[in-house]
Amino acid sequence: MSSPAPIDWFPLFLSLRVAALATLAVFIFGTAVAYLLSHKTFRGKAFVESVITLPLVLPPTVLGYYLLVLLARDSLPGTIYEKIFGQPLVFTWQAAVLAALIHSGPLYIRAARGVLEAVDYRLEWAAHSLGASEWRTFFQITLPLAWRGLSSLASLSFARSLGDFGITMMVAGNIPGRTQTLSVAIYDAVESGNGALARTLVLAVSALAVLLLWLSGSLTRYARVGGIQ
């Protein structure tokens, strides 16, 4: 009987890094998109909305397939990425960030839109009528008032980013020590009969998820969304 192999924590740290970067990107770009959807009318808005919602209904494998085609080394985005960073994007941990982004972005945008819409428009109008530009109004009025709501969503987003399996598997692959994230590592452990590793990682993911949900909940509980009074 050999003693149990020491637990390899690499997947956990990789997942945390991937989720953190994905959440940062979702927070910045997702908030921008949600702002456009909640505050602007433009041509093709309905189309943009459905494209954004699409990842929620498509199977992860289909999304992964699209990404693979889109980012392949001979595709335009793939070539550009390789020119800039000197290495291909697919089958790297950076691709896992993109996968997590696609996985958590749509839900964030949908909910963030609601949070931004809940900011009393009269406060934004008041700012405009006092002479404030749209940027000033966004950064000094809308964003501070939506801050708690958005950070609560960001922590949910982080939790969801940790959990992506399908898309990551397709575009980042399952390279131990390089692209193997938590959920992929668990799949791998179960497949190869390493029950101890699977159990440990499952517990770690669950504990993290509970922690993040609690954080998100306590942020919303105190969130006062821009109401007057």
Add this chain to the structure above:
Amino acid sequence: MKIDFKIRKHLPAFELESTIQADTGAVVLWGASGAGKTLTLNCLAGFTRPDSGRILVGDDLFYDGATGVHIPPRLRRCGYIFQHHALFPHMTVLENLTFAARAAGKPSRQKLRDLLDAFELTELTHRKPAQLSGGQQQRAALARALMIEPRMLLLDEPTQGLDARLKRAFFELLRQTRQRTDALIVLVTHDLDECFEIGEYICLLESGKIIQAGLKNAVFAKPASVAVARSLGIYNVIPAEIEFLDPGRNLSRLRMLGTSWNGPYFPGHLLGDKGFATFRETSVKLSRDIKDTALSVLALQPYSRGVRLEWEGGLASVISESEARELRPGSSVRLQIEPADIGFLSK
């Protein structure tokens, strides 16, 4: 200040056609809710873009449908006072005021200190709006609007929900405000007291149309239509027929309520014209003169400023409590209507 405002705006279930042409310090837009008052105000502030028309305030063109000019709200310098003040809840009073000063590009410590002082906010600068009383919030909102040296002050039902004492205080505050600025005041309200107190030029709105506009005294003395008289709610509107007209002595006789009454000459009307006599409820006086007509009182209704009497024939009058002391429903009492107060409308 001169205002030349003439716009049309089509919404799915509403059509606004609004005109304000006046040279005055204070315009009141009066009407029931849903008449289009706030929409008119929003067109003036620039939050709503009209479909066609022109908005000229002083020498500044804000909107011109023909040439496609639409100045955005932030460049119009309108101090917009919203119904619930719209103070930024995450900022202190001081931060609210400095936000305005910076946004408008007019930071001035002197002005800030002046306004805080004038509106009794100096002690409250570090409070957030939620820690202020309603009256304090109102003062802060006005001070914030004045920070930008506004061209116009737009007020959306500012005293709605305030009790009588706070309402008085607000009128006083607005009087002080007007001494500090030559901004054109545009007030939206359906409160007659507010209308009387603040208005110089009055526009009456009903379902998206201006039904009468003019200087306050002219509008209240002679409503332009039966609809106006009824919607103001302070007039008697009684079916009448002209029996006699004498332009020389500025006299007329009207047949209404079953008898004959003295009135002024009605230019533009002929003998035998049928229509409605309009006069304020306060223009009806009790009389001891044996020659005056007696009518019976149907009901007495105590009212905030006296007693409102309902008479046979649909007549109503407001008299003081002491006068009403001896009256009972069913009493027959002589009364008089001040002839000069009577107007005549054909429809």
